[in-house]
Every structure is written in C-alpha cells, then in structure tokens.
Amino acid sequence: MTASVDAKKEGGFLAGLIKSGAHQKLLAFASLIMLLIGFSLGSPNFMQMSNMIAILQATSVIGVLAIGVTLIIITGGIDLSIGTMMTFCAVICGVFLTYWGLPLPVGVVAGIGAGAFCGFCSGTFVAKMKIPPFIATLGMMLILKGLSLVISGTRPIYFNDTPGFDKISRGSLIGEVIPGLPIPNGVLILFLVAIGVAYVLSRTVLGRYTYALGSNEEAVRLSGVNADRWKIAIYTFAGAICGIAGVLIASRLNSAQPALGLGYELEAIAAVVIGGTSLAGGRGTILGTLIGALIMSVLTNGLRVMSVAQEWQTVATGAIIILAVYADMSRKK
Amino acid sequence: MFSRRTILGTIAATALLTGPTAVFAEGEYVALVSKGFQHQFWQAVQSGAEQAAEELGVTITFEGPDNETMVDKQIDMLAAALANKPAAIGFAALDSQAAIPLLRDADAAGIPIIAFDSGVDSDIPLATAATNNMAAAALAAEKMAEFIGGKGKVAVVAHDQTSRTGIERRDGFLEKIAADYPDIEVVTVQYGAGDQLKSTELTKAILTANPDLSGIFGTNEGSAIGVVNGVTEMGTEGVVIIGYDSGKAQKDAIRSGLMAGAITQNPVGIGYETVKAAIMAARGETIDSEIDTGFYYYDAETIDNPEIAAVLYD
Amino acid sequence: MDKIVEMIGVDKGFPGVQALKDARLELYKGEVHALMGENGAGKSTLMKVLSGIYKKDAGEILIRGKPEEPVGPREAQALGIGIIHQELSLMMDLSAAQNIFIGREPRLSFGRIDDAEMNRKAATLFSSMHLDLDPQTVVGDLTIAKQQMIEISKALSFNSEVLIMDEPTAALNDAEIADLFNIINKLKANGVGIVYISHKMDELKRIADRVTVMRDGQYVGTVDAKETPVDQIIAMMVGRKVQHDPLVVPEISDVPVALEVRGLNRGKEIRDVSFKLHRGEVLGFAGLMGAGRTEVARAIFGADPLDAGEVFVGGEKRHITSPHDAVKAGIGYLSEDRKRYGLAITMDVAANTAMPNLENFTSQLGVLNESEIDTATQEMVDKLNIRTPSIHQEVRLLSGGNQQKIVVGKWLLRDCDIFIFDEPTRGIDVGAKAEIYRLIEDLTARGKAVIMISSELPEVMRLSHRILVMCEGRVTGILPGGEGTTQEDIMTLATQRDTNQQNAGYIQ
Structure with a gap:
C-alpha cells in the first residue's frame, strides 16, 4: 500500500498524494472534521480565523518534527532524539547568527546542516554499529540535550541582532499576497516540507528504500542494495527535517531555548501513529502524519478554548491517541 | 463500518461531554x-x-x-x-x-x-x-551567613539555569555572599531541575566532594527537599540548609530542625x-x-505565626 | 469404517475472491487423507474452515455425523480437531513443555504452575511418539524438524481425533520424514483421522490412503492413493496433462567458466569447498539438510562472512564481502525463504521487481521513473507468466509460485550472469514448478550459469547438468547429470561422513 503505487495509477502526483490518503486516511480526516465541528458547537470562540491560525501555528513545529520521524518509523526504526535535536539545531543557528554574526541564510543552512549531521550520526550508530534505534537515539537525545546546554552556556540565545529571523516563522507571505489571510510562514513551511517529503517518499529511490527497509530489511540487503548506506541516508534526511523544525522554533520564539525539547519526540510520534503509520515499519504516509498532528493541536486548542480544566485536557489527549490507533487497527483487520 | 462509527461517536461524545464540565x-x-x-x-x-x-x-x-x-x-x-x-x-x-x-x-x-x-x-x-527574587535570595544568604558564623564553604542546589527565577535566586545569593561575606566560599552551584530525586543525588555528590561543607541553599521547593533528603541519606550532621518556598515536606523538615529555615514567597x-x-x-x-x-523568612519558631502560616502551602 | 468428518458444499468468499465453491471432504477414522491441489486451489482455506479459523458462507460440516460449526481454534480443539500449520507457531524462548501446555498449565494452589507435572506430561507424550527430547529444552534451540514434532505433540495433547497437517515435511530431511511417517502410522492405528496436505507425490504413495483433489476452490474428485497413477492425480490438479522432456546435458567442458570458488572455509559449516561453474550450466547442489549447501551459497553471495577462500567471476578474482558486491559482480541469489529474505511482502510487484535495479530507473537526482519501472515489470510479468491482477498488487496476496517468479524476475531484470537458486520450488505447486523448471532451462540456454540447491532429489536429477554433493560442509563428490546417475549414487555421497568425525561420534 505504498503511496507510489496508488499515485501511479491515478497519474498526477498531487492527485496521487490525495488519492493515496483518501481511502486510508478517510477515518483520521473524518475524526479531524468531527473535532472541528464538536468544538465549534462547544464554544463560539473556537471557529474564528485568528484561532484557526493559532492552531496551525501550534502545529507547525510538531508537524515538521513528526514528518521527519515518520521517515524513520517507516523504516521500522524510532527516533527519540528529534526533540532535543531540534533544540540543538536552534542553538547552532543561534551560534552562527548571534555569536558569530553571520548572514541569515548561513545560519539557517547551519541549523539544517546540524540536523543532517546528527541524523547521520544516529544512522551510523543504527546501520553500521547495529545499535537498536531505540537505544541509539535515546543516547543521541541525551547527548544533544547536554550539548545544547553546553554550547549555549545554558542561556537562551536571542536573535534580536538578526533582523528578519523571526519572520521565517512569524511573518506571513500569504498575508501580503492575500490580505485578510495572515497565515504565518511557519505554517507555509510546514506544508512545503510535507509536499516535498511526500514527493521524496513516493517518487525517489530514497523513498522507495524507506518503505522497503521497513517492509523487509533482509530482502533489501539480499537484493544487493547497500542497505546500510541507504539507512544512514534516511536518518540524515530526517535529521535535516528536524533541523528545519529547529530553525522554525527558534524563529517563532526569536530565541534558541537550550532547555526545551524533551517530550516533543513523544508528541511527534503520537501524531505519526494517529496518522496511521505502523510502528512496525513498512507503512505510512505524510498526509496521515499531517492530519495526526492537526488532530493533536485541534484537540489541545479546542479543550483550552472550551476552558476544560488542564488535568482533563491531558486525559482527553491520551484517550484520543488510544482511540485513533484502535480505529486504525480495526480498519486493517 | 462498525469501528468507524464507534470512534467518530466517541470523539464527538468526548468533545460534547467535556462541555458541561x-x-x-x-x-x-x-x-x-x-x-x-x-x-x-x-x-x-x-x-x-x-x-x-x-x-x-x-x-x-x-x-x-x-x-x-x-x-x-x-x-x-x-x-x-x-x-x-x-x-x-x-x-x-x-x-x-x-x-x-x-x-x-x-x-x-x-x-x-x-x-x-x-x-x-x-x-x-x-x-x-x-x-523580588534577588532580594529574597540575598536574605537567604544573610541567614546562611548568620548560621555558619560568617565563614566556611557553602553550595547552591538551584532548580534551573535558564529561567529567570532560577538565575535571580542563584545570583541574588551569590552576589550577597561575594559582597558582604569574604570568608564564605561558594564551592559549587548545581542544577537539579527542581526535581527532588535529582537534587538528592546532586546533594550527595556535593557532600562527597566537600566533606567540610557548612551549608546548602536549595532554590525552590523541589531543590530544597532534595537537599534535605541528600543530607539525611548521607547521614551528614551540622550542615545548615536554607530552603525556598514551602510545601508539606519542607515545613516538616523545618519543624524537625533538619532545615534551618526557608524563604517563602507569597x-x-x-x-x-x-x-x-x-x-x-x-x-x-x-x-x-x-x-x-x-517574601518572608521563616523557621521553626515563626512557622506558625498567622502572617507566615497564611502564605505557606502544603 | 466410521466417517469422522464430512464437509459438504462449503462456500467461502473473501472480498474479490471466491476461495471455496462447493468444496467437499470426507475423512474416516484411522485414515490418512491427502488433500491435493495447486496453490490457491483452496486446500488451506478449507482446512481453516474445518479448524474454526474461518467461518464458512454456506455448506455443512458434520463431525461424527453431527452438524457443527467451530467458531475458533479453541472450539475446534474441543471437537477434537487439531491443526499443524506450515509455518510453525511456537514461542521460541519457551521450553518444549511450556509450548505444549500454554494456556492450560497444570496448576498448584494460588495459581502457581506445577512445572514438574507439566514436564512429566510432556515427557509421556514424547515417549508415546518415540521422540527423544527433554521437555525443558528451549524450542528456539531445536531444529525445525524437532519443532514440528513439538507442534504435533501439542495437537495430540488435546486428544485430537482429527489432525490436519499442512506440508509437514517441507523442512524435514529423509530420516526425519521417516520418523514423522512412523508417528503418523501410529496415530492411524489409534484411529486418528489425518488430513495431509503436501505437494510431494512420492510421499502420497508412501503414506496416504485416499486423495481428494481440489482446483480453483472446487472439489474435483477423491481417488485411492495407492492405485491411482501420479500422472492422473497431477492431471486432476492442473486440469491438463503436464509433460516434460528428458534432460539434455550439453557439452560444457569447452565453455568458459562463469564462477570458480577455491578453498571456501568457515568453521565446521563450510570446509574446503571448491568447484567450477560453466556458462550455460546447471550445477545441482545435493545433500541432506544441514550439509552446508545454503551456507556455501550465502557465503559466495557475501551474505555471510568467510574465514578463507577465493571467488573468481569470469576468471577475475572478486572480493565479495556483501550482497552489494556480489550483485555488482553479476551474481543473483534466490533465497530458500522468500518471505523472510526475498521479498518485501507489503510492497507491490513492481517495487519488488525493481528492488535490485532502482539505479537503472532513476534520474540523477534520485527521482524514480515510474513508467519505465512499470513497463519493465509488465514485460517480466508477461514473460514469466506471473499471475497477478496488476503489477501494483501487494506480493503478500499472491501465491507462493507467483512470489517465487517475482524473485526470479527481479534478478532477470538485473541481468545477472550467475543465478543461485536455493530451494526454488519449496512450497509451490506442480504447475508453477514446471514453469520454474522451464525458466531455469531458458536461462542456461541464454548462457547464464545456474547453481540449484534442492532437497528433492528428483528435481536435482531432472535439471542438473552436473550434481555437486555435500556432506557436513565438505564437497563429497561431483556427479554427471542425466540418466547415468541414480538417487543411490547421490545418497551414498550425501551420507559419506568424515571418518574421523564418525569415530569421534562413537567415543561420545
């Protein structure tokens, strides 16, 4: 049930992207719509432009992280380091821009590059040194958390001297073109990343091997494919996507917060799982992950706007994760 | 499909049922x-x-x-x-x-x-x-100096190295010591994320490294309780502990004399x-x-005074 | 004789497929009843209906003359029906006794398990089967054959009166098969009715009393096993007569050598193996299970490491340390366990076919050219006569024979010069077997070199131009193919144990 397969039959890539999800993701998508309707009925303040944009904005960072980890999960692996990796990339970005005063594009590339490098390291631990992904990335998670604190001197790095940096996430190109639709650039970037990664997954060798490794790694190896190298490539790519998330969060906060990041990996993994990606590997789509991430943030925002006590918000989020995965399992039976 | 309807129903129900609460x-x-x-x-x-x-x-x-x-x-x-x-x-x-x-x-x-x-x-x-965290931490430093007689080694177990309260309480304490008590040496500042267990381990490590330590300042509730636990577990005696905030465990420690006293905000x-x-x-x-x-400083004697008791929490 | 099971007019449909249509089966007490048919004929589905795994859409099941409808494996067990699946379902980290009594462990007070009693019961079971096995052995440490015996013990421990065996000998060697047949005969004498699914014709003659043949989910007929000629049974299965031409062994001594290996060694598994393989030649690898044939193949392919040895491809020495290197040298390996090592079964036909070849179908940026992949796959599907509704069907939904053809197809597309087939016809049906044989013949006709590992001697003898025989990791001889060589010749070499080793065995 690879995306590429259905995509092919329908011709156009975008048609394929939607079509491949259509059948499989109907349920998740319907749940999302139900949530939106439910909250609209629950609070008159929920369904307003500014709140919808707030929801999208809240999805942007977790969404990009979830897209990155989707790749790893499709290979049958897991990446626990994405949260702190994101922070690490933000800090590196801060070092380049604030400490060294380099131009903005250099800082952005450095942040993304740092992610790619971290992914490369995780990939090497997993593919070459045969350390189980759970352990390898648990180690990376702690290493990167520590390094972020060390490099930043345990203080937030502010980007006040880099004008325009905060526009990466907070600005709105769409709002300039279409007045009255001030969708932040962070959200735009989330969707661009989603489209880009969906393309890579369905249309490139890297994507094909991502599914193949998750489906049957040994068969890939015995097909004469340099499976280790591709696995490292996938982790590197996922790392670069985390790097994008790092730049996004740094821009949104206009600062690199070195202590942040722990816990984000679980939230991203939850979004991936709600989106129907199997933790056993071999299956999953970016559209699903995107919907999963949206469900999470609609739920959080909606419960807040309805002024539900915070303790119960947490309970509801947990229940939704279990329900969503249960529904997905029932569908596959 | 049965399952689909079930989940949609459940989600809708979750959304609506939480309404009344x-x-x-x-x-x-x-x-x-x-x-x-x-x-x-x-x-x-x-x-x-x-x-x-x-x-x-x-x-x-x-x-x-x-x-x-x-x-x-x-x-x-x-x-x-x-x-x-x-x-x-x-x-x-x-x-x-x-x-x-x-x-x-x-x-x-x-x-x-x-x-x-x-x-x-x-x-x-x-x-x-x-x-005023700086002033409150400075008061903690003053009290510490009083207890240890103006000289000796002390340590700080702080709750956070990035948040403003973490930084201010640490710096308020350190600056007061540096300014007014030249004979007191702050041997280390360690960060326990306000987590009792982590702070306990940190305290034990500090005590192991500095057996001649005279006092420890814990910068929030979790840190302070961690310090008390660490000192108790090591069986060290004569270490002056100054805490911050309140909470049942900290209040008990003050009443029993394990902790000399604490700063409380309101x-x-x-x-x-x-x-x-x-x-x-x-x-x-x-x-x-x-x-x-x-903010107030309180100890075993003043803990039950009405104006103190009113701002303490369990 | 008493009729113990009767299934009449059973229908079972799955979305898009009518798996069973008016299927029938009759089983008497103390009978071994072979159920035959090509893959996809509905044998396994029928047995899953009988053992309560699937629910039938229509029809009747009579157990001891009473209509019954088992709704799950547990109910089926209660009715005295046990099934031993082709793929064993044992917990590898538990002991033999724990596996047998899982879910119904003898208890002491407070829910404690009575291990002693459990082990004693298992030991009794084993001795009744003449099985020399410690009930406390961890199952994962046993051979496949022993594991299968444990499955049988487990089924028997339910006092089953009906035992369904789905290809029980697929992974067994001759001695083990003989043991299994002894047990089957004993069960028969005790009045157990056995439904026996197998593709091996010689086994039918040895063990079965009657044969029921199915085709396309339908009942074809029931005949006497001993008196009906094999050709007739095959004709019933495939609906036409399958014939094959006698093997023509080509003259190969002048043909260039495609592959030469010298002095391969690894521990006790591979001991000083050397041979040459010519272009256009089929070199059969014969030997008992565990003789080291697969180990040699995997080592040549770079899938497992070697202690020593040299590999020459086309006269040139190649340093092969990974399958990647082997493929670059033009070697393709079709592993014995397709699902584990050969296919990404949740992916489609096109993705699997293109797997080793993706670099030929991509732009410089790594973007796949899907239409070229599809064209090439479609050509391969047509050429190999792979039966699939579409090249975008997931391969797990295809039959074993078609899966095997896809594995062949992916290496054909890669244009390898040397093919190593490891048990190419395991678990596939007669019709598909014939096609795989024809395919191997086509390959050699085009100058490709083929190594074929098979545990079925008739298959080795039918295809091989030369036969390399192994025993205990050593090459014990290379025999010429064709009429001149008999099964006995091969077996003599295959059992030619190292004398030193044998003496050592006595001392122990």
Missing part, C-alpha cells in the same frame, strides 16, 4: 497563563487567584505548561486564551521575547495584561505582581494581586506598575 466565561473573565500548574506553588497561586475572583465576582481560567522549558507550549496557551476574548490576561512569561507578538495582539485588541511571578521584558504589561498573594490588578485595569482604574507581593 467547562467553566464558561460569563460576565468578566480573566485568563491566567502561568509557568506551570502541577507544582504546589502554582496551585497556591491559583487558589489566590480564585479567592480574588470570588470576591470580585468574576471568573478565571488558570493554565500552565507541564514544565518550565516549554516556551512554545505556553505561547499556544496564550493564543487559545486570546481566542476567548477575556477582559484581561494574567501572564507569567517563561520567555518574554517569545511572547511579544501575542502580547501585541492582545494590546491591539484592548485586552490589558498583568505580568505575574516574574516580569515580562516589554512595556505592554500594565503591571507586574512578583516576588504565592497566594501573587495570584490574588494579579486578578485584582487585572480586573481593575479592565474596569479602567489606575494601578501601580510594580506590585511587590512580598
């Missing part, structure tokens, strides 16, 4: 976005806020992220709070800069903002209701003053821009 804003409504909500300290702030709300006949909501590193989560909370169009917002910023765009939105919408617990680096908040007062100032601002009354909510 929700507190709907009728009349004047103040949204408080704090730095946390699980911690006893924040619970005390919330109770103070609720007390004020009751007296003034308004409603409030109180929210905060799971831990004090989640800067972006707090901003999402602020965004959701804005959607509900409150009369005023109380806000304890984890990172002032990060919240500025939303504070501007609130300002533009004419919603007054009161900062609480720690200030916000911006001229948008009309007032700040907070403890969390109930912070919550109370924040809501009061917010409503006054919403009603167009003038308010002071600095609301000092006060």
